[in-house]
Amino acid sequence: MAYEFKTDLTAADVTPAAAFFNRRAFMAGLAGIGGASALGLSADAAADKLKPNTWEEITTYNNFYEFGTGKSDPASYAGGFNPAPWSIEIGGLVDNPGTFTLDQITEGMTIEERIYRFRCVEAWSMVVPWNGFMLSELLNRAGVQGRAKYVAFETVVRPEEMPGQKRTTLEWPYREGLRLDEAMHPLTLMATGIYGKPLPNQNGAPIRLVVPWKYGFKSIKSIVKITLTDREPYATWNKISSREYGFFSNVNPEVNHPRWSQASERLIGGGLFAKRQPTLKFNGYEEDVAQLYEGMDLNKFF
Ligand code: MTE
Numbered sequence: 120m121a122y123e124f125k126t127d128l129t130a131a132d133v134t135p136a137a138a139f140f141n142r143r144a145f146m147a148g149l150a151g152i153g154g155a156s157a158l159g160l161s162a163d164a165a166a167d168k169l170k171p172n173t174w175e176e177i178t179t180y181n182n183f184y185e186f187g188t189g190k191s192d193p194a195s196y197a198g199g200f201n202p203a204p205w206s207i208e209i210g211g212l213v214d215n216p217g218t219f220t221l222d223q224i225t226e227g228m229t230i231e232e233r234i235y236r237f238r239c240v241e242a243w244s245m246v247v248p249w250n251g252f253m254l255s256e257l258l259n260r261a262g263v264q265g266r267a268k269y270v271a272f273e274t275v276v277r278p279e280e281m282p283g284q285k286r287t288t289l290e291w292p293y294r295e296g297l298r299l300d301e302a303m304h305p306l307t308l309m310a311t312g313i314y315g316k317p318l319p320n321q322n323g324a325p326i327r328l329v330v331p332w333k334y335g336f337k338s339i340k341s342i343v344k345i346t347l348t349d350r351e352p353y354a355t356w357n358k359i360s361s362r363e364y365g366f367f368s369n370v371n372p373e374v375n376h377p378r379w380s381q382a383s384e385r386l387i388g389g390g391l392f393a394k395r396q397p398t399l400k401f402n403g404y405e406e407d408v409a410q411l412y413e414g415m416d417l418n419k420f421f
Contacts, residue, residue: 172245174314176388181321184289185281193321200280202324211346214262221325228252233308238370238402240334244384249329250312255303263347270302271352273344295339296352300411332401332408334368365421370402374421
C-alpha cells in the first residue's frame with residue numbers, strides 16, 4: 120500500500136554490524152547560550168563530533184508526502200510552494216493564544232546551530248546541522264496552562280502548491296504530537312534553517328519540529344498550528360497503524376518494527392558498500408532523555 124513506509128533493509132541486515140564503534144550521544148553548537156551543561160544536557164553529548172551530511176544529501180533524500188511518496192519527490196515538486204508570508208496559530212490551553220507571523224515568532228529567539236543525528240523509522244539516518252530555537256521558549260511565551268499535558272502540531276494544507284495533497288495518501292493535514300515534558304525538553308527544536316540557510320521547502324520550510332531522539336516522522340514539517348491540550352493528540356502515522364507506529368516512537372534498537380528490524384541503520388551518503396551502523400537507544404540521546412520515560416515499559420509504549 121502506498122501509505123506504508125517501505126524499508127530498504129534486506130535479509131542480510133537483520134543481524135547488525137556488531138563491530139561498529141559505539142558512539143556516544145552527540146550535540147554541538149550550543150555556544151551562545153552557555154553550552155550544553157548550562158542546559159543540563161550531558162557534557163559528553165557536546166564533546167563528541169559527528170560529521171554532518173552534505174547539503175545535497177539532506178535536501179534531495181526526503182520524506183514529505185505532501186509532495187509525493189518518493190524520496191526525490193519533495194526536491195522535484197516543492198519548488199512551487201511559497202513559505203512566505205507565514206503564520207502559526209497557537210491556541211488551546213495557553214494564556215496568550217493568537218496567530219503570529221514568523222517574524223513575531225522568531226523575534227528575540229536565540230537561533231542556535233544544533234548538529235543532530237536524524238533517524239527515520241525506515242532505518243536510514245543522517246546527521247543534520249539544524250538552525251533553530253528551543254520549542255520551550257515559544258511555549259513559555261504562549262503561557263502554558265496547568266491543565267495542559269500535550270502539544271499538538273499541524274502542517275499547512277495547500278493542495279494547489281503541494282501536489283501530494285491532491286491524493287489521499289494520508290489524511291491531511293499531517294498531524295503530530297508530543298507529551299508536554301518532551302516538548303519542553305531542551306533538545307526539542309523548532310528548526311528554521313540548515314547549514315545557516317533558510318529551511319528549503321523540501322525540508323519543511325519555513326519552520327518545522329526536530330525531536331532528535333524520536334523517529335523522523337514525529338518531526339513534523341511546515342507547521343501552521345500548535346495547540347496545547349489535555350489529551351493525547353491525533354498523530355498521523357500512529358492513526359494509520361498504531362501497531363507499527365507508536366505515539367512515542369522513541370528510537371529503540373530493541374523494539375523492532377513488525378516488518379523490519381530497528382537494530383541497525385543505513386547512514387545516507389555512506390556509499391554503496393558502507394556497513395550498516397548499530398542504532399543507538401534514543402538515537403544516542405539516552406543520557407539526556409531516558410528520565411522522561413522512567414518506569415515506562417518501552418515495549419508497550421513504543
Ligand atoms: N512532515 C510532514 N508534514 N509530512 C511528511 O510526510 N515526513 C516525516 C517528517 N515530517 C513528513 C513530515 C518523516 S517520515 C521524516 S523521516 C522526516 O520528516 C524527514 O525529514 P527530512 O526530509 O528533512 O529528512
